[in-house]
Amino acid sequence: MNEIGLIGLAVMGQNLALNIARKGYSVSVFNRTSEKTKEFLEERVKNEKIEGYHDIKSFVESLKKPRKIILMVKAGKPVDDVIQELLPYLEKGDLIIDGGNSYFKDTSRRIKELKEKGILYLGMGVSGGEAGALHGPSLMPGGSIEAYEMVKDVLLKIAAQTESGPCCTYVGNDSAGHFVKMVHNGIEYAIMQAISEVYDIMRKILKFSPEEIGDVFERWNNGELNSFLMEISFKIMRYKDEETGKHLVDLILDEAEQKGTGKWTSQTALDLGIPTPSLSLAVEARSLSFFKEDRVKLSGKVKKTYPDVKLDKEKVIKDLENALLFSVFTSFSQGLWLIHEASKTFEYNIDLPEVLRIWKGGCIIRAKILDFLREILNENKENVNLLDSDKSISFLMDKLDSIRYVTNLAKEFYIPTLVLSSSLDYFLSMVEGNLPANLIQAQRDFFGAHTYRRIDKEGIFHTEWEPID
Template identity: 75%
Template sequence: MNNIGLIGLAVMGQNLALNIARKGYSLSGYNRSHETTEKFIKEKVKDEKIYPYYDIKSFVESLEKPRKIILMVKAGKPVDDVIHELLPYLDEGDLIIDGGNSYFKDTDRRIKELKDKGIHYLGMGVSGGEFGALNGPSLMPGGTKEAYEMVKELLLKIAAKTDSGECCTYVGNDSAGHFVKMVHNGIEYAIMQSISEVYDVMRKVLKLTSEEIGEIFEKWNNGELNSFLMEISYKIMKHKDDKTGKPLVELILDEAEQKGTGKWTAETSLDLGIPTPSLNLAVVGRTLSFFKDDRVKLSKMVSRNYPQNALNKDEVVEDLKNALLFSVFSSFSQGMWLISEASKVYGYGIDLKEVLRIWKGGCIIRARLLDFLMEIITEDNANLLLSPKSVKFLEEKIDAVKKVTKLAKDNYIPMLTVNASLDYFYSMSEENLPANLIQGQRDFFGAHTYKRIDMDGIFHTEWQQD
């Protein structure tokens, strides 16, 4: 009998299976495509105790009881289809773990449906890409504590390790794991967009080569901006195309695709009433990029009057660094606030510091900045802005952000996420916003009422006397 089963042997599933087996566990593997399974066993499996199965019944029967099965299949209907195939062969007390990027409300539904059948279910966020799956990902399991305890030892062994411990924790009840992974991806979108906006100013305004930008990014990665996304960005900038010898990044079509987690984050933030403009605008940025033909046509129709001012390259680069730090901090701040609110609304019981801790290694958004965030975050300060340390950190960078965004605007360069981060901070730190006029307008055309600052109560005015 094997210790655990894994369904879905695409690259992520293969690497996770190898990781598990190399930690001393025996694993049953199954994939709908027999060819994929055979190729994996033949080309990747060496001395690991990984055994292939070609039908669901024999796969399930190969597992020790209570059975523990990880799903690494595409989110949505494929997950439901696999669960439906498994159910006739499962017993009460068995456990299914969904390691894909499932929508958290789907996970809630599956937990409830399977609970009625006596089957445990964990929705587990897995971050780190192919490399992380093989060498140690960040794992975000959510569901019942009982279900987590069934695989706790295994998950801690395969997770990434940092000076703060294993990058895995019991995240919380119900769909907490998949919710946290969704927001992780929303933050990821925003940081990627922010880096790309800074890159855009460097190449179009400072006229730096890809190699030069790569050198700057590498230098930044050795400092406060140290992160996985910064690291891969400088490596991408320096990579030469085998066929042409040109920087490969310059040959990639500027249409950024998305799989949905960023959009879910934006939608959920609106549903829960938490402002996440940096995360939302990152999704908008990817959507805008997709309209390449329209952008090409419009670029030929719009006249541009570029400024002729001489620039100090070193000063601009320093401003760009600080603007990026400002935007990255804002992205984390908004994401953590959203997680905090969801934990209250959905009863997840999430420990925010633990979430930041397990993001320190293995995952795509791992960054040196997380140590600072762990210092300042509390249950009462989930949006991170109310800490004096946060305000000082951001205020020191505001002038740089203002200069960078003005420079971009003068040169017709969009900076959706960096601008959103600045406006977020301005809005959150402004005592009097113009929403009083909006509320007056609403009352004028729809009798929606308003509150006053000088007396208690709810008021309505007949704005037109005719």
């Protein structure tokens, strides 16, 4: 009898199964397409104790009780379909773990439905891509503590390991794990877009080649911007297409796709009333990129007059580095604020410093700055957006002139910077004591009698701004 089962043998599922087996556990695997199971066993499994099964019944019966089954299948209906296939063969006390990018509300529903049948369920975010799944991902399990305890040992062993411990923790109640992974992806969207905007400025204004941009990115990766996304970005810049000999990045169509987690983050932030402009505009940037034909057509109709300026390239590079650091910080600020609000609303009981700790390794948004963010949060765990700290203000103010310069320079050259600009505006809004929302409230009261409050006395007021008759 095997200790754990895994369903779904796309590359992520295969790599996770190999990771588990290489940590000393026996694994049963199943895939709806039997040929995929056969290929995996023949081509990738060597000495690992992994057994393949070609029907659900045999797969379930191969597992020790209480059974522990990880699903690595596409989010949405496929998860529900697999659960329905499993249910006839499961018993009370068995555990299902969804390791996909499921929508957190779907996870909450499944936890409730399965609890009524006596089946335990964990919604577990998995970050790190294919390499992370094989060598050690960041794992974000959420659900009942009872369910987590059943697989705690194996999860801690297969997770990425850092000096701060395994990159896995019990994230919180109910769908906390998938919620945190969703916001992780929202932050990921924002950082990727910010890096791309900086790249755009370097190639279009500084006229740098991909090799030169790669050199700058690598230099940054050796400093404060050290991160997985920075590391892959300098490697991408240097990669040449075998067929043409050209830099591959220059041959890739500029239409960025998405799978939904960024959009869910933005929608949820609106629902909970938490400002996440950088995360939301990163999603909008991908949507804008998809209208390639429209963009090409319209670009021919706009005459662009570029300024004749002599730039100090090294100064611009330093300003770009500071602007990117500013944007990375504010992206985390917005994401953590959203997680905190969700934790209160949905009673997740999430520990934000712990979330930052498990993002330090095996994770797409792993970055050197996470230690700094944890330091700020540990000083005051109520400082959920990180801004109410002398360290934060000093860090951001030190880079304020740079991000103002960079965004203004981009506009002079007709270059959009949705995330860099929104990061700046988010900060400026948060440090501004008087926003123009008073006029908005007056407008709302004028046309809809929506009322307003005053700064000089208590109460709710409405004004007849002009005679109706």
